[in-house]
Amino acid sequence: MGNRFNLAGQIPLITLIALCVVTALLTPRFLSPLNLTNILVQSSIMAVIAIGMTFVIVGGGFDLSVGSTVALAGCVAAMVMVKFGIAAGVLAGIAAGAAVGLANGLIIAKLGVNPFITTLGTMVLVRGLVYLITAGAPVGDDGMPAAFIAFGSERLLGIHYLVWVPAILLVVLSFVMHMTPYGQRIYATGGNREAAYLSGVPVERIVASTYVWCGGLAGVAGVMLAARLQSGQPTAGEFYELTAIAAVVLGGASLHGGEGTLYKTIIGVFIMIVLGNSLNLLNVDSYWQRVAIGAVIIAAAAADRLRSRR
Amino acid sequence: MVEPTASARGIEKRFGATRALAGVDFDVLPGEVHALVGENGAGKSTLVRILGGMHRPDAGEIAVDGRPCHFNNPHDAIDAGIATIPQELRLVPALSVAENLTLGDPPVRRALGVAVLDHAAMRQQARRALAQLDFAPDPDLRIDRLSFAERQLVAIAKSLRKQCRILILDEPTAALEAREIERLFLVLVRMKSQGTAIIYVSHRLDEVVSLADRCTVLRDGKVAAAYERGSFAVGDLVRAMTGRAEAGISAEAVTPGATLLEDDPIRVRAHEVLGLAGLLGSGISGRLRRLFADPQAAIRDGIGMVPGERRLGLVMGLSVRDNILLPSLDRLSRSGVIDRAAGDRLVARLMEALDIRPRLAGLPVSALSGGNQQKVILAKWLARQVSVLLLDEPTQGVDIGAKVQIHALIREFSRNGGGALVASSDLAEITRLCDSVLAVRQGKVVERIDRDGGYDERRLHAAIGG
Numbered sequence A: 001m002g003n004r005f006n007l008a009g010q011i012p013l014i015t016l017i018a019l020c021v022v023t024a025l026l027t028p029r030f031l032s033p034l035n036l037t038n039i040l041v042q043s044s045i046m047a048v049i050a051i052g053m054t055f056v057i058v059g060g061g062f063d064l065s066v067g068s069t070v071a072l073a074g075c076v077a078a079m080v081m082v083k084f085g086i087a088a089g090v091l092a093g094i095a096a097g098a099a100v101g102l103a104n105g106l107i108i109a110k111l112g113v114n115p116f117i118t119t120l121g122t123m124v125l126v127r128g129l130v131y132l133i134t135a136g137a138p139v140g141d142d143g144m145p146a147a148f149i150a151f152g153s154e155r156l157l158g159i160h161y162l163v164w165v166p167a168i169l170l171v172v173l174s175f176v177m178h179m180t181p182y183g184q185r186i187y188a189t190g191g192n193r194e195a196a197y198l199s200g201v202p203v204e205r206i207v208a209s210t211y212v213w214c215g216g217l218a219g220v221a222g223v224m225l226a227a228r229l230q231s232g233q234p235t236a237g238e239f240y241e242l243t244a245i246a247a248v249v250l251g252g253a254s255l256h257g258g259e260g261t262l263y264k265t266i267i268g269v270f271i272m273i274v275l276g277n278s279l280n281l282l283n284v285d286s287y288w289q290r291v292a293i294g295a296v297i298i299a300a301a302a303a304d305r306l307r308s309r310r
Numbered sequence B: 001m002v003e004p005t006a007s008a009r010g011i012e013k014r015f016g017a018t019r020a021l022a023g024v025d026f027d028v029l030p031g032e033v034h035a036l037v038g039e040n041g042a043g044k045s046t047l048v049r050i051l052g053g054m055h056r057p058d059a060g061e062i063a064v065d066g067r068p069c070h071f072n073n074p075h076d077a078i079d080a081g082i083a084t085i086p087q088e089l090r091l092v093p094a095l096s097v098a099e100n101l102t103l104g105d106p107p108v109r110r111a112l113g114v115a116v117l118d119h120a121a122m123r124q125q126a127r128r129a130l131a132q133l134d135f136a137p138d139p140d141l142r143i144d145r146l147s148f149a150e151r152q153l154v155a156i157a158k159s160l161r162k163q164c165r166i167l168i169l170d171e172p173t174a175a176l177e178a179r180e181i182e183r184l185f186l187v188l189v190r191m192k193s194q195g196t197a198i199i200y201v202s203h204r205l206d207e208v209v210s211l212a213d214r215c216t217v218l219r220d221g222k223v224a225a226a227y228e229r230g231s232f233a234v235g236d237l238v239r240a241m242t243g244r245a246e247a248g249i250s251a252e253a254v255t256p257g258a259t260l261l262e263d264d265p266i267r268v269r270a271h272e273v274l275g276l277a278g279l280l281g282s283g284i285s286g287r288l289r290r291l292f293a294d295p296q297a298a299i300r301d302g303i304g305m306v307p308g309e310r311r312l313g314l315v316m317g318l319s320v321r322d323n324i325l326l327p328s329l330d331r332l333s334r335s336g337v338i339d340r341a342a343g344d345r346l347v348a349r350l351m352e353a354l355d356i357r358p359r360l361a362g363l364p365v366s367a368l369s370g371g372n373q374q375k376v377i378l379a380k381w382l383a384r385q386v387s388v389l390l391l392d393e394p395t396q397g398v399d400i401g402a403k404v405q406i407h408a409l410i411r412e413f414s415r416n417g418g419g420a421l422v423a424s425s426d427l428a429e430i431t432r433l434c435d436s437v438l439a440v441r442q443g444k445v446v447e448r449i450d451r452d453g454g455y456d457e458r459r460l461h462a463a464i465g466g
Helices: A002-009 A011-026 A033-058 A065-083 A086-109 A115-134 A147-153 A161-179 A182-193 A193-198 A203-229 A242-252 A262-281 A286-309 B044-051 B074-079 B097-101 B117-130 B148-161 B178-194 B206-211 B234-242 B282-290 B296-302 B320-327 B340-353 B369-386 B401-415 B427-433 B457-464
Strands: B006-015 B018-027 B033-038 B059-064 B067-069 B082-085 B107-113 B114-117 B166-170 B196-200 B214-219 B222-228 B259-263 B266-269 B272-277 B303-306 B389-393 B419-424 B436-440 B444-450
Touching: A002 B206, A011 A262, A033 A065, A033 A161, A033 A182, A033 A203, A033 A242, A033 A262, A065 A086, A065 A115, A065 A242, A086 A115, A086 A147, A086 A203, A115 B033, A147 A161, A147 A203, A161 A182, A161 A203, A161 A262, A182 A193, A182 A203, A182 B320, A193 A203, A203 B059, A242 A262, A242 A286, A262 A286, A262 B389, B006 B044, B018 B033, B018 B044, B018 B059, B018 B222, B033 B044, B033 B206, B044 B082, B044 B166, B044 B196, B044 B206, B082 B148, B082 B419, B097 B117, B097 B148, B148 B178, B148 B340, B178 B196, B178 B206, B206 B234, B214 B234, B222 B234, B234 B401, B259 B419, B266 B419, B272 B282, B272 B401, B272 B427, B272 B457, B282 B419, B296 B303, B303 B369, B320 B340, B320 B369, B340 B369, B369 B389, B369 B401, B389 B401, B401 B419, B419 B427, B427 B457, B436 B457
Parallel strands: B033 B196, B033 B214, B082 B166, B166 B196, B272 B419, B272 B436, B303 B389, B389 B419
Antiparallel strands: B006 B018, B006 B059, B059 B067, B107 B114, B214 B222, B259 B266, B436 B444
């Protein structure tokens, strides 16, 4: 059992390395410092979303609304920032995301509505709200605070500020998931909600809280994206939910809940971003890129099925 | 000599490193019930799955009516006349009785040159098959409107329609009430008289003794003993299954202590094992669940619950360790962080004390046998140091060896000052385990019987109206 088990656990990492090796062999530009930096920065925002998504999926749920939440948080942050300064803007953006998450969590955990339907609803609803508050136009592109723009483009100790965010979140939240009663209760709830309930786990609160994490972190990602785009874009974040879910599943989390780790989710994010990057470098038609990424999502879900059958 | 309807010779099967069957001979004659018993892991499920075409043997031969057969899948077995009625019935809840019965090859007629379902013929075929079992439900009724026992009869009727002459029943009475069991036995006797060969897998040894014409006992993948009707009793089967005599529990006289839990007329006291006896469906499980309606509050009050279904007691994907510690996480934490070392020590001590095998705390709990899983559920509450244990059918579906161990653990828990409330429809279990018993009929406690007052299975049986 030992060897095969360990090997199966390392499939995401092996896939990522294989993808990098193949791309590096096909095009030397892949390993250029500029391109590698590019991959890191692109991955950073998706990584923050996917970390939140891992909480939800490990807890046995699902969240389609994160893409819209990214746009909401970015626009709210930009609107508030222009008037009240950076700190207020950042807090408002993250709070807007957490509020969407709380709404999802209460509807799903307390009312028992299917997470797929609930978050499909909030995905559309929140996107509508974004267009309403922005009248469909970008926010703040005529003058965001300089320090905020610097956060989106400059480096600390040679590494982009944007990359520091998921790196710190990964360390802190991995600790939360594995070393605290709260984290263990998320795994137990996602693995078997009834058994967790009968063991005294407050399952409704646990489930609701995972959506708050997911929404709040989508809010953080929205603020990061606004810094990078130097504005709040109402169209931002489309399809981010699919990439994030694909990344979590590629990282070996089970869509049935109870299984998955943040570190492997980050590897899943890298697989998605490197795949897109390598198709770009190889000049693959952008329409074909969509086909390829869609196929990867299905393959990841199929792998999830096969795993659970074993 | 009668030719066996089906025979298996020298069957061997390995799963990875585990040798499930090591050369087993087994046959079943027309018009007999041949029971197959053994502890969990003895190989009975593997053997019936091979006969039902769900597994392929590594070695050995299967013959039906003397002709060698090779089954690649369950359809091949059905075509050869072998039908399996599994514990989890494979019926489609949203379809009617008739539709379920004819699922797979429904009668069709042609309308405007197109083949369409012939509902009239479907109903008629369903009625005919069900009539052979003396069962006449409305064929248009949705199957999920029937009780489990009735659905089981539909599944049997389905095999009759396919002209199966060998019927394999896997733990058919596990979810049945006494009255339903009697009805099933009547059906089986009737099928027997029509020449059907029946292979009957069961944990309930008293049933086997009363029903079987022959009984084969498997142990460690081999035939440990084979008996003819009238030549064996429950004790013989236990000895053959475990390789040792049945260890009795001496229920020493105890003086009950302080009242730990009171919900009139139920009163659980320290040093006491109180039984809640009733037929399945008599409401004993519901009574227990009501005492644990708010798990968080109940656990705070020092109450633990061992549910009747193991899937409600365990998170199967998590490790043995994480399952044991789940109710105690807050106690094991220092400023919000779990004290892993303390948790590991606690788990190691409990796995040793409860003899949970294998002794690997990191193993997913799903990899354990039923008896060991049940011990993990007990360990959860011992880790939490509860003072009251509510146990719902605590040994349902576990093998004899584990059953004896679990009974001993419950006695030890009460000896150490705990109070246990055991709901069980297994009167032998109640009599062996409990100091006092409340007999329940239709959700109401009708009688309290104390050990001092001298109770036995027969008196209990009368009290619960079985």
